[in-house]
Amino acid sequence: MVRTSAPRAQEGTFFCLGHLEITMDFPEHTVAGCRGREILERIGDKWSLQVIALLGDRTLRFTELKREIEGISQRMLTVTLRGLERDGIVTRTVYPVVPPRVDYALTPMGTTLLEAAITLVTWAESHLSEIDAARAAYDARTPTPAPVTSN
Amino acid sequence: MVRTSAPRAQEGTFFCLGHLEITMDFPEHTVAGCRGREILERIGDKWSLQVIALLGDRTLRFTELKREIEGISQRMLTVTLRGLERDGIVTRTVYPVVPPRVDYALTPMGTTLLEAAITLVTWAESHLSEIDAARAAYDARTPTPAPVTSN
DNA sequence: CCGTATCCTGCGAGATACTG
DNA sequence: CAGTATCTCGCAGGATACGG
Numbered sequence: 255m256v257r258t259s260a261p262r263a264q265e266g267t268f269f270c271l272g273h274l275e276i277t278m279d280f281p282e283h284t285v286a287g288c289r290g291r292e293i294l295e296r297i298g299d300k301w302s303l304q305v306i307a308l309l310g311d312r313t314l315r316f317t318e319l320k321r322e323i324e325g326i327s328q329r330m331l332t333v334t335l336r337g338l339e340r341d342g343i344v345t346r347t348v349y350p351v352v353p354p355r356v357d358y359a360l361t362p363m364g365t366t367l368l369e370a371a372i373t374l375v376t377w378a379e380s381h382l383s384e385i386d387a388a389r390a391a392y393d394a395r396t397p398t399p400a401p402v403t404s405n
Numbered sequence: 406m407v408r409t410s411a412p413r414a415q416e417g418t419f420f421c422l423g424h425l426e427i428t429m430d431f432p433e434h435t436v437a438g439c440r441g442r443e444i445l446e447r448i449g450d451k452w453s454l455q456v457i458a459l460l461g462d463r464t465l466r467f468t469e470l471k472r473e474i475e476g477i478s479q480r481m482l483t484v485t486l487r488g489l490e491r492d493g494i495v496t497r498t499v500y501p502v503v504p505p506r507v508d509y510a511l512t513p514m515g516t517t518l519l520e521a522a523i524t525l526v527t528w529a530e531s532h533l534s535e536i537d538a539a540r541a542a543y544d545a546r547t548p549t550p551a552p553v554t555s556n
Numbered sequence: 557c558c559g560t561a562t563c564c565t566g567c568g569a570g571a572t573a574c575t576g
Numbered sequence: 577c578a579g580t581a582t583c584t585c586g587c588a589g590g591a592t593a594c595g596g
Binding site (some may be wrong): 479504 | 558559560561
């Protein structure tokens with residue numbers, strides 16, 4: 255059994271994913287703005303994890319990132335990088351040359367985040383076939399209700 | 406150094422987060438629909454992880470989940486649970502009684518997913534203050550451009 | 557109690573055009 | 577090269593009402 259939420263009205267250090275009660279002694283653990291969820295909002299968005307993964311490999315320039323990440327728009331790459339920079343996940347280094355050159359790299363904290371995230375990716379890799387099987391079984395049990403072609 | 410993307414034009418088992426080239430010998434690793442991202446879309450959404458965390462604790466009924474998860478709508482709880490059920494993360498057990506009773510529980514696979522996800526939550530817990538500091542520093546460096554109140 | 561069925565809204569995110 | 581500035585649109589997700 256994995257213990258993630260607290261027995262009611264108890265205190266201590268818990269994962270901030272469940273009960274209201276556990277937040278009493280930890281003002282920073284609000285329910286609506288559950289801090290534990292913030293990291294998911296950070297790497298759970300469409301592009302952040304890909305950026306982090308690429309930078310885990312090596313420092314990259316803006317255009318290099320754009321080229322590596324299939325389908326990302328210039329705007330979203332900028333937005334993503336700014337968010338990661340603000341959170342201290344990546345560093346942004348501007349070289350005052352012309353044409354401009356900007357390097358992005360993982361901070362030490364960013365590296366540890368990547369290591370933590372890899373746990374999940376690894377899990378995904380090793381369970382994809384099982385998930386596919388579950389989906390197929392589910393869809394077989396619950397055939398899509400024919401969109402009104404039977405009359 | 407964390408190695409997440411492949412040296413170009415090489416083959417083997419890599420994390421599906423970066424290069425195009427690594428997908429050549431793994432048809433299931435498409436770029437747009439990167440399978441590694443699917444799990445993030447699963448637990449990265451607004452409610453799934455909270456549901457998983459609560460069920461990691463113990464089996465819960467629909468209404469119990471609704472009560473525990475502050476702010477979730479009936480609709481989104483249903484949608485979330487259906488998705489998790491389809492992926493084989495949770496089981497749904499209907500008792501033919503009146504009024505109806507439906508129990509939700511983690512599958513073995515769901516439990517392993519929770520364990521993997523906890524890695525990230527733990528990381529978040531232990532880096533929140535560092536992130537806050539980074540944000541404060543960033544915001545100090547980059548004060549919000551006054552929204553035209555200076556004329 | 558445990559859902560579906562609609563309607564509606566805000567925001568994530570793409571496309572495009574323009575600058576230092 | 578490395579961005580900002582707009583405009584636009586789809587859809588995740590909330591509110592509400594009803595059904596078995």
